[in-house]
Amino acid sequence: MKIKAAVTHNKGELFKIEEVEPEMNINVHEEIMAEGKTMVGVIEGDAVPQLFIPELVEYYKNGKFPFDKLVKFYDFAEINEAFEDSKNGSVIKPIVKIN
DSSP states (O other): OOOOOGOOTOOOOEEEEEEESOOOBOOOHHHTGGGGGGEEEGGGGOHHHHHHHHHHHHHHHTTSSOGGGGGEEGGGGGHHHHHHHHHSOOSSSSEEOOO
């Protein structure tokens, strides 16, 4: 992934969220340090699970977060298909079942 921190204002924050292709090319000195910017790695949204999960459940109950449309289940024998579907974006969260 080619990323440009130029879209971030001086002393702004740039957040890196993990993706299928984690490689990233950035000139840290020119694009981050020279303008006092901050780069933050985000893992699972950096949420507090005890607060965030009940909130997501309420969103789901109210029809505001259809997470069931974001997942797809695969039998273990279909593990390669699960990886490929994740990589090409046809599924957001593949779930592999081990029987």
